[in-house]
Amino acid sequence: QWQLEESGGGLVQPGGSLTLSCAASGFTLETYAIGWFRQAPGKEREGVSCISSRSGVKDYVDSVKGRFTISRDNANNKVYLQMNSLAPEDTAVYYCAATAYCSGYLSSAYDYWGKGTQVTVSS
Numbered sequence: 001q002w003q004l005e006e007s008g009g010g011l012v013q014p015g016g017s018l019t020l021s022c023a024a025s026g027f028t029l030e031t032y033a034i035g036w037f038r039q040a041p042g043k044e045r046e047g048v049s050c051i052s053s054r055s056g057v058k059d060y061v062d063s064v065k066g067r068f069t070i071s072r073d074n075a076n077n078k079v080y081l082q083m084n085s086l087a088p089e090d091t092a093v094y095y096c097a098a099t100a101y102c103s104g105y106l107s108s109a110y111d112y113w114g115k116g117t118q119v120t121v122s123s
Contacts, residue, residue: 002025005114011122012121014086014087030074035097036048038095049061090119092119
C-alpha cells in the first residue's frame, strides 16, 4: 500500500524552529517530486514548497522564502521541511504530497497525500 506519513509537528514559540519529515512506504520517493502544503483553520489549503525528484530543484512560496528549507534523503525515502523563524500565521496542519513534477500547487496534480501533522506557533 502506497503511503505518505508526516511527523515532527508540535507546539513552538514564535521565532522557533521545527523540522517536519515526510516518510514514504510502499513506493520509492526518489521518483516523485514532493510538495508540502498547509491548511490553517478556516482557510483553504495552500502550497508551501516543492522539491523535484532527481535534480532536487526547490521551490518556495513567497511567504516562507528565507525561512523554510525543503530537502530530501532518497536513501531513507524521506523529505524534510525545516522551518525557522516561525510565526503565528504559520500555524496549520502540514501535509506532504507526491507528484510527477513541481509545477505549482494545484492539489489535483498531486497523487498521494499524507494525513498531516499539526504545527502550532504560539507563546
